[in-house]
Amino acid sequence: MSLQTVLTRRLGLAHPIIQAPLAGGGDTPELVAAVVEAGALGFIGAAYLTPAQIVEAARAVGARTKRPFGINLFAPLPAPEAPPDLRPALERVAPFYTELGLAPPEVPASPRGAFDEQFAAALASGASAFSFTFGMLPAGAREAVKARRMFLIGTATTVDEALALEKAGVDAIVTQGSEAGGHRGTFGGDFDAAMVGTMALVPQVVDAVGVPVIASGGIMDGRGIAAALALGASAVQMGTAFLTCNEAGVPDAYKDAILGAREHDTRMTRAFSGRPARGIINRFMVEVERAGVADTILPFPLQNALTRPIRNAAARQGRAEFLSLWAGQALRLARRQPAADLVARLAAEAEAAVARLAK
Ligand SMILES: Cc1cc2nc3c(=O)[nH]c(=O)nc-3n(C[C@H](O)[C@H](O)[C@H](O)COP(=O)(O)O)c2cc1C
Structure with missing residues (x-):
């Protein structure tokens, strides 16, 4: 029944x-x-x-x-309040653009x-x-x-x-x-x-x-x-x-990260989008949120636009360390099926x- x-x-x-x-x-x-x-x-x-x-x-x-x-x-949402100088935010993510073989980041377009x-x-x-x-x-x-x-x-x-x-x-x-x-x-x-x-x-x-x-x-x-x-x-x-x-349409590297993760492997982050979200801890999250530089994260959805080329390139290259690996805490219960x-x-x-x- x-x-x-x-x-x-x-x-x-x-x-x-x-x-x-x-x-x-x-x-x-x-x-x-x-x-x-x-x-x-x-x-x-x-x-x-x-x-x-x-x-x-x-x-x-x-x-x-x-x-x-x-x-x-x-x-x-109301239009985000971007800081007057966007350069620190761009400089913060520029090394990841370089590592993925991308041209340097540009000022993200204001949401339409x-x-x-x-x-x-x-x-x-x-x-x-x-x-x-x-x-x-x-x-x-x-x-x-x-x-x-x-x-x-x-x-x-x-x-x-x-x-x-x-x-x-x-x-x-x-x-x-x-x-x-x-x-x-x-x-x-x-x-x-x-x-x-x-x-x-x-x-x-x-x-x-x-x-x-x-x-x-x-x-x-x-x-x-x-x-x-x-x-x-x-x-x-x-x-x-x-x-x-x-x-599911996410890269295999993302599915593998979920299938290999444990209950304490996620945390809240603003690094990818500027809005708090729970995802599996990876290199991008840790480096962008390092003490002293976290205040260079732009408000949502500007940060999301700024990091999109990184996430797209990481998906193409199968590099989970640069993907936003959104996932909840009951990770050990995940199955491929x-x-x-x-x-x-x-x-x-x-x-x-x-x-x-x-x-
Ligand atoms: C990859 C991903 C994308 C999500 N996108 C949306 C969305 O577009 N709209 C929405 O209302 N919730 C979205 N959510 C949140 C879910 O509605 C839900 O709150 C969450 O997945 C529940 O926790 P669980 O992942 O532990 O099941 C998303 C969650 C994940 C993991």
Whole structure:
């Protein structure tokens, strides 16, 4: 008997499992389609895609499956305040450009504010769910999602953020615990203060809001899913577990780093993007954050633009020491396998864990 919740019934899912949006190339159409065909919900992380790429990614998923899928964007942020002199930031990363055989770094272009065009493409993508992180989706955009009858999901890292999202009318809330891989969704206060673990965060959010809660952060197997449901969550959202699937679009060097890493091998860093994110510790992180030079890191998304050529070249050259190896803390539970096998295994493990506890 598969585990059913208010969310699985509402979204027509066989399992209370969501594949996290994995902006940066992890969530290929092959991955998303395999996940939804296996009875879970898959997301396209569209934050770094152009409108044309969003249309193409959604078409590619739709060509592989008729089942519902989701799409995700970062909420629009105020323009970053760049320091008047960008030279120290450029000089800081220049040696990595040289080592990878790249021409010297250039001043990163100010973000174009492409949200409106991305959002229009996401609305027209055929996705049945829209999720967002990094902030609050503007009221007009929330209304547009609802008018399309798409299921609206926001991301919270504290109870206050969850309350703000509920008040704004979201249909469900992803609670992102501090174990989570990738960028923090924090928008209501201090990043450090909002580092609350999944085990502590989920029941406090469940008690505070009336909408379904989706637990996220450090969940990698059926035991974690059963635990999240016991805490009152209606589903889980998993990122790192899907990154080592055969269909995931990250370089093999990244998958190998996850498969070889241990629970204490990650930390929070601003080195790659300027916004706190959890990834496997590597040379780039350590050298950019060395005492005395860390203040040369530009604010998000300027640092992200500045380091993109490094990450792209490192991916081509298979050099994990220069990649942003976003990953959560439950690393030893990672497996290389087809996504359909992962979803089936997660569902069976979760059901077995619940049955074991019921005995
Ligand atoms: C490589 C990577 C990319 C991610 N990209 C996004 C994204 O685009 N949008 C989003 O809402 N969350 C994103 N996340 C965060 C996930 O939604 C989720 O919070 C996290 O993966 C949960 O922790 P876990 O990795 O331990 O499962 C990303 C996570 C990873 C590891």
